Amino acid sequence: MSKRKSKESISTNGECISQVQKLLRERLCHHYATGKLFGTEHQYRHLLELLKRTTVHGESNSALIIGPRGSGKTALLNHVLKDLMEIKQVRENLLEVRLNGLLQTNDKVALKEITRQLRLENVVGDKVFGSFAENLAFLLEALRTGNRTSSCPVLFILDEFDLFVHHKNQTLLYNLFDISQSAQTPVTVIGLTCRQDILELLEKRVKSRFSHRQIYVINSFDFKQYVRIFKEQLSLPAEFPDETFAQKWNNNVQHLSVDKTVQDVLQNLFHYTKDLRSLHLLLMLAVSNVTVHHPLITASDLQEASKQYRMDSKANIVHGLSVLEICLIIAMKHLNDVYEGEPFNFQMVYNGERNA
């Protein structure tokens, strides 16, 4: 009887654990707008207002979201877009074009991608255009509805915006900003970048067409808020199916947040970097340790996760090698320097090592 009971409790526990893992992994790993945003309410309202004006009132605009890596630029934009999509008019009308400076490395590729994302490949067919501007104008013209009075608003999102400035003559940027200034089609251009000096990289004629709207995303919370975010990100919501387990879990998180060891781990990370991407990674490593037999996170889990987080992956590769193996690697490194990357064989390495 007791055996059956313990088996039962393990199976319900197993169910709970997989739910916890799913929920927290979604919260910590997803780049989409699943979780909550911290400390960016002002920026959120600003961006929402801006995009509403394009999508609902048909105004054109341009803006740059600027902030260091992992500060939540993409998360902010995705949140705003998700909330905008709840408006029916927006959902049915808005066209989104997402470009990334790492992928669209020149304007020709970018234009092809724009055509593809607007699903206009068939309309363009084999047409030959005189210039980039002509081609882009044709694409936007094609989006006009039958009676030519109204046009779908188009939102251009340029991630890694600073890389686009290296394109020849900054043609794409020039044309996008130019359209966003004229009233032909409601077009909004949003650039995301980590370069603070981005405006200085723009050519004069491009800069003069930009609206100069800049939204700065900077994680400016203090340690107290950081611990609160830690707590919120780990806590289970009230609608978690197993209430007793959720309560146990949340109590444990509360205890962790005042634990000296955990505070040390968090403080270390906080002084190293404030961005929440790093905090998420740390929590993710700790959450992965949760199993049926180890259902609650402990302080040592977090300590271990912090160690793992800071590990030097290159030094890690040579850990545990024998002395002979390390000698061979050193000999290989020497030969590589001597032959400047030319191929060599094992015998040469072996001889090199013996001579050393």
Ligand SMILES: Nc1ncnc2c1ncn2[C@@H]1O[C@H](COP(=O)(O)OP(=O)(O)OP(=O)(O)O)[C@@H](O)[C@H]1O
């Ligand atoms: N203010 C915040 N509130 C909640 N989560 C955040 C916040 N800032 C960052 N994050 C989380 O950190 C992760 C990284 O954020 P994001 O991808 O938006 O950074 P980014 O600024 O776009 O970085 P990159 O410059 O590398 O593109 C995301 O998973 C996001 O959920």
Ligand SMILES: [Mg+2]
């Ligand atoms: Mg990003």
